[in-house]
Structures are given as C-alpha cells and as structure tokens.
Amino acid sequence: MKKFIPYPINGENLTPSDLLQIIERYLSEIEESLIGDLTYFSENARYEPNSLQIVSIVAIGENCYSMNYQFRWSIFNGCLDINAQEFTTQSVTFLVKPAGLEFDIIGLFKCSTAEEL
DSSP, X not given: OEEEEEOXXXXXXXXXXXXXXXXXXXXXXXXXXXXXXGGXXXXXXXXXXXXXXXXXXXXXXXXXXXXXXEEEEEEEEGGGTEEEEEEEEEEEEEEEETTEEEEEOOOOOOOOHHHHO
C-alpha cells in the first residue's frame, strides 16, 4: 500500500536528517499504516500509543530511502498468565518525489485458515 506525505521538495537535495525532521512532523498520518495489524503476532497484541520512533534513514538509491523504526506492543491474557511487552523493529522504503514522500508499506496480517489453504 502506498502512503503519501505531501511536502514541497522543489528540487532540494534533502539529507537523511532533513527527511527525519519532515517525517517526524507528519508521523501521525502514517503511524497506523506503519504499525499494521498486530493480530499477525497475536489476537491479544496491542500497540502502545506514542511508542513509534524512527531509528534511522538510509539512502538506498537515487531519491530512494529505507527507514528503520521501532514501536512497543503488548500482550495481556489473564487466562493464560501472559503479560508481556515487546519492541519490534521494522523497515519501510520511500521515494522522494517533487510533491512529497511516497512510502511503500507492506501490510502484515494474520490469515484465516481458509486463506492459508
């Protein structure tokens, strides 16, 4: 899935530090897509609000970057005596375009038994 952060690049050569500042301003607009569906881990997995942090931004090509980020999620199931918090680190690629940043987000989801077959 593509997510777009509008920002007038106007031919500027942006450094990873510049990109970090831009993304942090608009992080709330793409946060939900970056976190994805945590049922991939467990039906009881929950995202810990405001825990998303950008770890690094690295150039991987012309106007193409990789962003590593991490967030905390937790699982609580009293019946199974599970109460855990985990950090997950993931990455996403994005392109710098004249009108903004285009993220190529791969959605993770837990398949049903029928879908697995």
